Amino acid sequence: MKQSVLWQLALSSVILATGCQSTSTISQTSSVSSQSVTAPIAAKIPHKTEIHGYELVDNYHWLRDDTRSSEQVISHLEKENSYTDSVLAQSEALQSQLFSEIKAKIVKDNRSVPVQKGRYFYFNETVGEQEYATIYRSLTVDGANPELLLDINELAKPHEFYDLGGIEVSPNANLLAYTEDTLSRRIYTVRVKNLTTGETLKDALKGVQGGVVWANDNQTLYYIKKDPVSLLGTQVFRHTLGTAQEQDELVYEEADNTYYTYLSRSKDGEQIFIHHYSTESKGVSALSADDVKAKPRRLLAREKGLEYSVSKHKDWYYILTNLNAVNFKLMKAKIDAVSDKANWQTVIEHQPNVRLEDFTLFDEHLVYQSRAQGQSKITIRELAKNKERQIEFNDPAYRVSMTGNNTLSSDRVRVQYASMTTPKTTFEVDLNDYSKVTLKQDKVLGDFNAADYQSERIFVTARDGIKVPVSIVYKKSLFKKDGTNPLLQYGYGSYGYTVDPGFSISRLSLLDRGFVYAIAHIRGSQMLGRPWYEDGKKLHKKNTFNDFVDVTKALISQGYGDKKRIYAQGGSAGGLLMGAVVNQAPELYHGVHAAVPFVDVINTMLDESLPLTTNEYDEWGNPNDKTYFDYMRSYSPYDQVSKQAYPNMLVTTGLHDSQVQYFEPAKWVAKLREMKTDDNKLLLKVDMEAGHGGASGRFKSIKDTALNYAFFIELANGRL
Structure with missing residues (x-):
């Protein structure tokens, strides 16, 4: 039913070589x-x-x-x-x-634009006839002297189907957790690689969702276990490296089977978020990434019809919500006061004909994406002065999104853009002078x-x-x-x-x-x-x-x-x-x-x-x-x-x-x-x-x- 974040415009279907003819009574x-x-x-x-x-x-x-x-x-x-x-x-x-x-139109040797996370820049590369990418990191933005992290081609070799669900590097950048599905049921196994020795640890966490989050001790992983029948992820566990999965601690269990459960980590690395997601109600629980004994705290009691998500910025939560705003608005509240909606302050007003879709925060700037009459726009706001500037696009119809903005201290926002006649283009906009630099445009051969x-x-x-x-x-x-x-x-x-x-x-x-x-x-x-x-x-x-x-x-x-x-x-x-x-x-x-x-x-x-x-x-x-x-x-x-x-x-x-x-x-x-x-x-x-x-x-x-x-x-x- 629900599509993965994956249905593309040119929809790919499934195919099998000729099947055999066998008899059946039915x-x-x-x-x-x-x-x-x-x-x-x-x-x-x-x-x-x-x-x-x-x-x-x-x-x-x-x-x-x-x-x-x-x-x-x-x-x-x-x-x-x-x-x-x-x-x-x-x-x-x-x-x-x-x-x-x-x-023949696809570039065979292709490298993604490096994305900064911590002190490293991460990117993937496909070469020649390889079906899958190889993942690297480098200490420089141009990807010089890359360090090999994962060769997905090698991981996929023993399998007819292989999907790398997600990767997450530990805060000290020494360990890599990744999830893999070899059946295409979206039931993953977590594996951990020591990036210093190249060793794959014995830890194998089975029957989980595709995403994991590290605690700041670099030894603790949070993951969501799936129900083997309903395939719903209802249980959040905390795993200590080197211990059996059966010993993992249940941190949170979703009792309402109309909700999905997801994990994320605040951009400053201080908190782990548990997202509660249903079609018409959404909310968040948070726990400290520093305390491996921490219990999740629900930021606000769940209400039918209320949707909100948060991003942490210093001592504040910025809150994207439909509270009295059918097309959503942005609010903020002090972290210790967020549980009372009376403390929420408006940052971006609700506009009846403009849908507020997304936002990302930097130390001194807020960048948000909104949609009016079907066209998305991206706006940069200087937080101290509320000064704004909109990024302009010229095509009559296009797709735009913010991506890879993991660093609060950055003075640039990264954006991806494409239209029905323009290949995907990745560029960065300077948050102060609004100058734009194109980092890469996908090539079409021929x-x-x-x-x-x-x-x-x-x-x-x-x-x-x-x-x-x-x-x-x-x-x-x-x-x-x-x-x-x-x-x-x-x-x-x-x-x-x-x-x-x-x-x-x-x-x-x-x-x-x-x-x-x-x-x-x-x-x-x-x-x-x-x-x-x-x-x-x-x-x-x-x-x-x-x-x-x-x-x-x-x-x-x-x-x-x-x-x-x-x-x-x-x-x-x-x-x-x-x-x-x-x-x-x-x-x-x-x-x-x-x-x-x-x-x-x-x-x-x-x-x-x-x-x-x-x-x-x-x-x-x-x-x-x-x-x-x-x-x-x-x-x-x-x-x-x-x-x-x-x-x-x-x-x-x-x-x-x-x-x-x-x-x-x-x-x-x-x-x-x-x-x-x-x-x-x-x-x-x-x-x-x-x-x-x-x-x-x-x-x-x-x-x-x-x-x-x-x-x-x-x-x-x-x-x-």
């Missing part, structure tokens, strides 16, 4: 020839649920196997893979071509010229009169605003997550073939502030789907795309969007890619044993309440599949997905195949090794993108 398929494989037809075995006076019948419930070891289920998924491979066999040459041209491409930002009027922003990009020489170009429209629209228009190397392969690419900034995001999110969740969720459909209709009517060659793409909660859209307006789309789609809303939200379910009630509603049940059922893609024609569809998932379980898309495809009245392609691709984020490795993931793009291109050219 899944049947027709005879296999050397030329083709027919679509597997899943048996219907009714599974009944009674609720609110309804009897829900799920004929494909049997496809759920929490152990992922059932021969019957695995056989069916392998048959789906074989069928997909057979149908897409004619596109293998195109997939290979796409893979080669995307890879004949790429940003001037060959055009981006636009338009507003589309939805059916209820609301104006929806849309970001568009195309290649100038191949675009005619006469309704002749194929068009791919992307959307997400949940959790308040805003998909800003950034740059994508892989997307060039579509643009260079005449595609127009559009991002529909539909309700459910915060593109137009917090109300934009509130108007696309719970009992307003259908606005998200309606917006997407209305944007499609407008793009066709305005000549941006050929009405016979319109394509749609979304993943995770964006996969829910795809499912709802093809039920509502299947005639608009020639092809749809739904990646790791959350489509079985009712069954999933009724099952509290599934990962994320209880945390999602404030996003979707609790179906145990009949009001929410009836509303969910009216749009749930799995429940609303009907006897009608559907577009050509590619559905991708991962067997080990921890966010959206593989059986949701598998069941959905089975039901679609039963009900649909057309001869269009319906393909399910299951990566039997990966999870929610798809394949690991920088080049492996390109194969996923190549398959997705080949699906669209072959359809657009009438070859599929």
Whole structure:
């Protein structure tokens, strides 16, 4: 359901090599020839649920196997893979071509901009054909005489999948804690490396979240243990190096299963924060990083609907909050007085039409990011004088963020910027004279010229009169605003997550073939502030789907795309969007890619044993309440599949997905195949090794993108 901070604009799906054909008593398929494989037809075995006076019948419930070891289920998924491979066999040459041209645009030997933390500058480097980065540090800002910390390629060698969840260097810079996931379930193991000797310590903390925090004694680690069933991180433990994990001390336990729990450390290193995060309520507990016996103190009693986060600055907490401020404001309070909101002082006033998104603090400056009319801006404020200066950006649509600002004493703020025609650029702005220095702009190899491409930002009027922003990009020489170009429209629209228009190397392969690419900034995001999110969740969720459909209709009517060659793409909660859209307006789309789609809303939200379910009630509603049940059922893609024609569809998932379980898309495809009245392609691709984020490795993931793009291109050219 919830997307990782990872869904990128050019969404990568998952892919597996040809699966085997095995027999099963539950899944049947027709005879296999050397030329083709027919679509597997899943048996219907009714599974009944009674609720609110309804009897829900799920004929494909049997496809759920929490152990992922059932021969019957695995056989069916392998048959789906074989069928997909057979149908897409004619596109293998195109997939290979796409893979080669995307890879050829990527700089093989690439070094990130060094980021200062303590006395060292940290950076990563990829070389040649390596799939993963190598992590270094240096005593100089230019990365001279680097010290090797981790070679992720070596760590990943024994595994089909490898994800480095996070790294954290001890305060004395002698120890490195890192977390690794080798199954793609987002369940990590903490390991510790002695950076002086190169030795990996015997400490191995299993079943944890991806992030850890050091105490200042350089011997104590704080981590969050995950529930092996729900995958929720509910327990914060304190571990002393050299002791068994079973002896670790439980520091905090979250009793409310609607909250996520995260850890961080104040920029000055004096405090450790425990973040309590639910959809509509957020708060913080703090404990001393100097005292390994410290108990966490909740900064403020939790209140339903109150959200706040803090940053420590000398004797003050700066507080980003929605207290009487739907679009958030910044306040501050003395550390010893923060528990009483009457002591909170306003730093940045609430503005009804401006969303305050983020801020970072330096000794003498505050830098904050705000969004008005969908465009983000960054402002530098001198704390002593309240003097402000805004950083300007020129593109009609862009993505900007602050990153790597770990040092309070710095006199520069680091910013990353990209647009749909401008590769990611990292620059620093002097906090005193506002001069700007570009540190790096990502290179695109080959004949790429940003001037060959055009981006636009338009507003589309939805059916209820609301104006929806849309970001568009195309290649100038191949675009005619006469309704002749194929068009791919992307959307997400949940959790308040805003998909800003950034740059994508892989997307060039579509643009260079005449595609127009559009991002529909539909309700459910915060593109137009917090109300934009509130108007696309719970009992307003259908606005998200309606917006997407209305944007499609407008793009066709305005000549941006050929009405016979319109394509749609979304993943995770964006996969829910795809499912709802093809039920509502299947005639608009020639092809749809739904990646790791959350489509079985009712069954999933009724099952509290599934990962994320209880945390999602404030996003979707609790179906145990009949009001929410009836509303969910009216749009749930799995429940609303009907006897009608559907577009050509590619559905991708991962067997080990921890966010959206593989059986949701598998069941959905089975039901679609039963009900649909057309001869269009319906393909399910299951990566039997990966999870929610798809394949690991920088080049492996390109194969996923190549398959997705080949699906669209072959359809657009009438070859599929």
